[in-house]
Amino acid sequence: MSAIAIVFDSGTGRTKQVAEQIARGAETLEKVETQLFSVEELLKADEAMDELDRFDTILFGSPTYMGTVTADFKRFMDASSGKWMSQAWKDKLTSGFTNSTGLNGDKANLIATLQIFAGQHSMIWISQGTPIGALSEEGHELNRLSSWSGLMTQSESRAQSPHPADLATAFEFGKRVASLTRRWTGD
Numbered sequence: 665m666s667a668i669a670i671v672f673d674s675g676t677g678r679t680k681q682v683a684e685q686i687a688r689g690a691e692t693l694e695k696v697e698t699q700l701f702s703v704e705e706l707l708k709a710d711e712a713m714d715e716l717d718r719f720d721t722i723l724f725g726s727p728t729y730m731g732t733v734t735a736d737f738k739r740f741m742d743a744s745s746g747k748w749m750s751q752a753w754k755d756k757l758t759s760g761f762t763n764s765t766g767l768n769g770d771k772a773n774l775i776a777t778l779q780i781f782a783g784q785h786s787m788i789w790i791s792q793g794t795p796i797g798a799l800s801e802e803g804h805e806l807n808r809l810s811s812w813s814g815l816m817t818q819s820e821s822r823a824q825s826p827h828p829a830d831l832a833t834a835f836e837f838g839k840r841v842a843s844l845t846r847r848w849t850g851d
């Protein structure tokens with residue numbers, strides 16, 4: 665069994681929907697299990713962070729706030745310093761995702777922050793992987809926001825959910841993460 669943890673923060677639920685969509689995509693592959701963790705629950709007790717140790721892949725996601733992660737997500741990053749000290753997450757696979765209102769919204773800065781965070785933990789970064797529609801023969805809408813580094817999604821300020829094409833991109837991303845996790849574990 666290949667195990668994928670999805671650690672996220674979400675103030676008004678849209679980033680959580682992206683996390684759920686990644687999990688749905690990942691679980692289309694056999695021998696893959698996923699589990700969602702909100703940073704809120706992980707910050708409640710030191711032992712909660714230990715739950716992440718058993719996973720082969722740990723994904724990180726946060727809404728973009730002022731061009732970077734939320735304060736609560738940063739609290740989670742800082743609280744992971746014990747894991748950094750022991751390099752407990754070394755050689756686990758990882759990647760990152762963010763949802764925000766702006767089409768751009770400075771999401772790239774957040775993804776770069778997560779890449780550096782992953783590097784500090786000696787984790788191995790998975791890129792987004794789905795080509796932009798303009799490059800595909802079918803002209804699909806996937807990866808509408810043209811991010812190659814990590815998964816970016818967008819929601820209008822009045823919309824309750826991210827754009828459907830972005831949720832579909834998250835689903836594909838989940839499949840990619842699951843497939844690479846299975847290759848990594850040899851399962």
Ligand SMILES: Cc1cc2nc3c(=O)[nH]c(=O)nc-3n(C[C@H](O)[C@H](O)[C@H](O)COP(=O)(O)O)c2cc1C
Nearest residue numbers: 674675676677678679727729730731764765766769
């Ligand atoms: C304090 C704050 C800062 C924000 N900063 C940005 C930003 O820099 N770029 C952007 O595009 N949207 C920004 N937003 C909008 C959020 O990214 C957007 O509402 C997002 O959907 C929130 O995700 P959630 O529903 O998972 O909480 C900001 C919102 C708040 C409350």
